[in-house]
Amino acid sequence: MNTPIRSGSGMLTPVRNMGRALVFLFKAILRMRATRLQVAETLRQLYFAGVRSLVIIVTCGFFVGLVLTLQSYDALARFGAADATSTLLALSLFRELGPVLTAILFAGRAGTSITAEIGLMRATEQLDALDLMAIDPMERIVQPRLIAGLIAVPALVVVFNVMALLGGVVYAVFLMGTDPIVFWGNIQNAVELGRDFGHGMGKSVVFGLVASWLAVYFGWTAKPTGEGVALATTQTVIATAIVVLFLDFVMSALML
């Protein structure tokens, strides 16, 4: 007799969690305040989440551009269309790969550290201490990290794209001898600022919000134990990757 109830509640759990996460996000947005201390804390978080993610973004961006150019040059050259490599590279980067890969890398580098930090703050009563000092932890801890992610991810997407293009230049121009005028000219002709670059940047803002929201949410709700914090950081990466890939498909379909 109990089986249907159990399976029903099991199915409801993800829906309930999603609802809780949305309520959490709305609360954080509704309680936003722009004080001098808040701005200072946001800038500090921007440094931790954004500047400190540069190494991985720069490295991954360069190699993604390099390998993407290598594979597409090889395939296109079979049809005598090697000159179109830069078009393929730029469009796939600006529309899809730049925002998606940057958001997933951001979740792995900055998201996990945000989750672990907030989870440990919960475990060591730092969030309780804020509450007891009449300082809203939502305002002091959650908001600066949310805003920092929202700003950092689009900026990191630009860096990722630039580095990937640089990787493309290294392979196509320096190694395969493509004329640089043809390489850059094709990109200029094929890429529309609003439709391609603009849509990609729009996605990056959404992904930035998702990555930082899930990171703070899983930190906030982490069980105050070592195991709980470890689980929360894992959940951050998995949930961010799934939500980003799902939203990317939905947004791509809507933007086409």
Added chain:
Amino acid sequence: MTSSPDNTAAVQLRDITVRLGGRTVLENLSLDIPRGKVTAVMGPSGAGKTTVLRLITRQIRPDAGSVQVGDVKVERLKGRELGRFRRNLGVLLQNGALFTDLTCFDNVALPLREHTQLPEALIRRLVLIKLQTVGLRGAAEMYPRELSGGMNRRVAMARAMALDPDIMLYDEPFAGLDPISLGVSLRLIREINHAQQSTSIVITHDVEEVAQLADFCHIIANRKLIASGPPAELHDSEHPLVRQFMRGEPDGPVAFHYPAGDLAEQMLAGRTQ
């Protein structure tokens, strides 16, 4: 707002019942905390001492009964009223709960920067005075990870009294301290209470320290208040539970063994339940 029926009590708990996770933690408990004194709330582990602290700070609400601090009915507070109320409380949590990414100076300055419009130069002086009081002015620019556990708690004490609160609450302030740190903490709690003319509530189970520190003492056990009075008076009590607790006797109303079935039967069955 209602008027306090007893002007000598800073905190009044009346007919409090608290249930947490399906378990009754406090049942029909009433106690008064006298104004301007150091009062210890004692009891065996798990007796509900920290629950009393969480009721006074309104981290939790009672299922029944009322908590009154001064003229304020605490359980009714929310939003900005709760914020205003908490600015008048200084709470030292069990492990200090300092912010690890801030220096000791910034930890103590935090409530001043958040809740006052004082210029930075004045905040600096106030913070240095607070740190001087706890003997750690020299550690102002150090991070909590660079200090010992006892020192961390002293910085947390300086932070708790940064806004000169009317009521100071200490949750297990002596747990895990070496004899020197313990002596320093005892002296500080007394001095802060005297200098700020505040009311101090110490949640603890350290009988020896309470005898040196507290003016008044409440003992909670089995979800109820079982005794109140000056420490010396309680030490001589003939109440079996009070005597067991104050003298640290292994046998008495509080059993050494957690309730379990017959040992022989369980051993022969070869299972744990």
